[in-house]
Amino acid sequence: MPVELFFDLVYVFAITQLSHLLLAHLDMAGVGQTLLLTLAVWWAWMYTTWTTNYCDPDHPVLRLTLTGAMLAGLVMAAALPQAFGPRAMWFAGGYVALQVGRTLVVSVAARAHPIGVTFRLVLAYHVLSAVLWIAGAALGGTAQAVLWALALLVEYAGPWLGYRMPFLGRVSTTDWTIDGAHMAERCQLFVIIALGESLLVTGVSLADHPHLSAAAVAAFAVAFLGSVATWWVYFHRTAEAASETAAHVDDTGRLGRSAYTYIHIPMVAGIIVAAVGDELAIAHPFDRITPGAALALLGGPALFLAGHALFVRAVFGRVSVNRLAGIGVLAAAGLLAALAPGLVPPLVLAAVATLVLGAVAATDGMRDRAPAPAGLAP
Numbered sequence: 001m002p003v004e005l006f007f008d009l010v011y012v013f014a015i016t017q018l019s020h021l022l023l024a025h026l027d028m029a030g031v032g033q034t035l036l037l038t039l040a041v042w043w044a045w046m047y048t049t050w051t052t053n054y055c056d057p058d059h060p061v062l063r064l065t066l067t068g069a070m071l072a073g074l075v076m077a078a079a080l081p082q083a084f085g086p087r088a089m090w091f092a093g094g095y096v097a098l099q100v101g102r103t104l105v106v107s108v109a110a111r112a113h114p115i116g117v118t119f120r121l122v123l124a125y126h127v128l129s130a131v132l133w134i135a136g137a138a139l140g141g142t143a144q145a146v147l148w149a150l151a152l153l154v155e156y157a158g159p160w161l162g163y164r165m166p167f168l169g170r171v172s173t174t175d176w177t178i179d180g181a182h183m184a185e186r187c188q189l190f191v192i193i194a195l196g197e198s199l200l201v202t203g204v205s206l207a208d209h210p211h212l213s214a215a216a217v218a219a220f221a222v223a224f225l226g227s228v229a230t231w232w233v234y235f236h237r238t239a240e241a242a243s244e245t246a247a248h249v250d251d252t253g254r255l256g257r258s259a260y261t262y263i264h265i266p267m268v269a270g271i272i273v274a275a276v277g278d279e280l281a282i283a284h285p286f287d288r289i290t291p292g293a294a295l296a297l298l299g300g301p302a303l304f305l306a307g308h309a310l311f312v313r314a315v316f317g318r319v320s321v322n323r324l325a326g327i328g329v330l331a332a333a334g335l336l337a338a339l340a341p342g343l344v345p346p347l348v349l350a351a352v353a354t355l356v357l358g359a360v361a362a363t364d365g366m367r368d369r370a371p372a373p374a375g376l377a378p
Helices: 002-024 028-054 060-078 088-109 115-139 141-160 180-208 214-235 238-248 252-262 264-283 291-316 321-339 346-369
Strands: none
Touching (some): 002 028, 002 060, 002 180, 002 264, 028 060, 028 088, 028 252, 088 115, 088 141, 115 141, 141 252, 180 214, 180 238, 180 252, 180 264, 214 264, 214 291, 214 346, 238 252, 238 291, 252 264, 252 291, 264 291, 291 321, 291 346, 321 346
């Protein structure tokens, strides 16, 4: 685990870069670019998590591989702010080197092991997408966005298609038996990384505020409580219970693919977007709300709740009514902000979002205190 924690430090930097990128370009193009780059960053981290789930990260070969992946990831993260500009090739090169290099090493090392078949197919998908990444970086402009989106489509489709390749066959999730507890723990750590960025943004925003007015301090307090509520929703019993479930299901590969590989994406993205909203609320607590600020303040928490509702459904098989209700309240607040932007300043929207997250956490607590029917997961 210490080697994996050291590897994660690169992604602390990457998350910071993504939130700053979104803050600087809070328009449709900026949102689209940040989403695409977030998906790439998550995929690079997640494939490394799958690798360390199968392979001992303390083995000298894998340690060296992770070191190389860290270097490539650091290059990728450093290029994020200008990935759709002069440093496109730096980003694409770092990403391709990380994905192809790591998978190539494992494919060779595990060539005599049954999981080696899966890694060889994964390598084929990464090589195919690498052509699109490099070509997009070389062409730039609209072609870059289109080719990079296609590259991600190829990579994200791979697990759902069983990495089917002509003449090479395919694999199924039953071939991907994993340590479910390890997968759950790694994803929990990434959520902590995202929440850490949220707290960092909150603290820096207050420290850099030119006038520590009562409104700015109130926005700071609301942002902090929002981060606490987000942590509570994710970690209060659900994370631990999900880890236990992931460790004992029959098809651990299927659950790892759905609940952790894919469904964690909206949760992480929601936390990043919410951090941007927090910074805007602290800097401009009573300014007239803009569409971008409203989207960050309400859309981030809504995205997180939607992802967590899907997570609860995938792991425990139940519908999370309180999360869906929370999304409805956030949508109503967004409609009000759109119809009457002068009535709901950023601080008010931030308070609404925090109250919604707090209400979801509180209702979870009340449900946990109530006796559950025998045989139902918490």
